Amino acid sequence: MANTHVIGISGSLRSESYNTALLRAAFERLPEGVTFEIANISDIALYNADDAVDGRPASVEALRTLVRSADGIVFASPEYNWSVTGAMKNAVDWLSLGPDSPLDFKPAAIAGAGGGSGTARSQEHLRDILAHNNLCIVADPQVMVSGARERFVAGELVDDDVRSELVSMLDRLLDVIERARSTERLALRGSILVVGSDEPRAGEAARSIVEMGHRTLRAIAAVDAVRILSRRAIAGVAVDGHLNKEAKQAVRAGADRLPFVEFDAATEAGRAIDAAIRFDMGSQ
Numbered sequence: 001m002a003n004t005h006v007i008g009i010s011g012s013l014r015s016e017s018y019n020t021a022l023l024r025a026a027f028e029r030l031p032e033g034v035t036f037e038i039a040n041i042s043d044i045a046l047y048n049a050d051d052a053v054d055g056r057p058a059s060v061e062a063l064r065t066l067v068r069s070a071d072g073i074v075f076a077s078p079e080y081n082w083s084v085t086g087a088m089k090n091a092v093d094w095l096s097l098g099p100d101s102p103l104d105f106k107p108a109a110i111a112g113a114g115g116g117s118g119t120a121r122s123q124e125h126l127r128d129i130l131a132h133n134n135l136c137i138v139a140d141p142q143v144m145v146s147g148a149r150e151r152f153v154a155g156e157l158v159d160d161d162v163r164s165e166l167v168s169m170l171d172r173l174l175d176v177i178e179r180a181r182s183t184e185r186l187a188l189r190g191s192i193l194v195v196g197s198d199e200p201r202a203g204e205a206a207r208s209i210v211e212m213g214h215r216t217l218r219a220i221a222a223v224d225a226v227r228i229l230s231r232r233a234i235a236g237v238a239v240d241g242h243l244n245k246e247a248k249q250a251v252r253a254g255a256d257r258l259p260f261v262e263f264d265a266a267t268e269a270g271r272a273i274d275a276a277i278r279f280d281m282g283s284q
């Protein structure tokens, strides 16, 4: 992985932040040729469209340049009121602006350290926010550090299990970077519809599709899927193979000639639908 630069963005501005410490720990054991930097978002003003009329503030432009030059981003945010911090959302909002947004198709991974749930809810929100911006977000592992106070001493991570999860997450991020380098970005006009009544399996499938840089919509039942297909812009359909035969047939009929896959292993749904869409585009 020569010449690979990854950056970290922490949602906490606190000098002794567990989340910033988590980023430092994530970057401790990078393979040779991979460098890192932790971005500073403490001087990013609250977004105000008036401030973007005659060019954006210098601090925002500097952050956009840093993100553009990075091959991948690790986001780590505390959970504030079940969501990401205002600082993190504000930075992403500034980064998302314009047709030249540096977030587009950017490989990324999400981690977080906090209270009892280990930032589970805020990570879900962050994944949605970033998926809207077409980042290719590592599906697994989702590094969720609960009881952060006990896992850091003087700004150092002291939990080997978390450390090995971070190593797996970084490995996977480097794989996603490698794929992004060798794959043409697909500009889809709609989302991928994931249909499945088993919440964990459908969630896993959706994460694997987001890892390919696509947006997703979810439907639990065939009737919801058919309604979504008739009303929303859908670029492809991934149906859980565990659904009953009638439900699968109903979705298939509603999907008309859209790229369509039935997944057995939820983790493979992303690759399968991406390949089906590319095949469909090639054959048109």
Ligand SMILES: Cc1cc2nc3c(=O)[nH]c(=O)nc-3n(C[C@H](O)[C@H](O)[C@H](O)COP(=O)(O)O)c2cc1C
Pocket (backbone or CB within 6 Å): 012, 013, 014, 016, 017, 018, 019, 020, 077, 078, 079, 080, 081, 082, 083, 113, 114, 115, 116, 117, 118, 119, 148
């Ligand atoms: C306004 C506010 C809301 C919070 N809401 C939550 C929450 O919903 N869930 C949670 O686990 N922790 C919550 N916390 C606690 C933070 O997650 C905790 O302070 C965390 O360690 C901060 O991360 P940091 O060390 O990176 O700054 C909240 C803290 C603040 C200041």
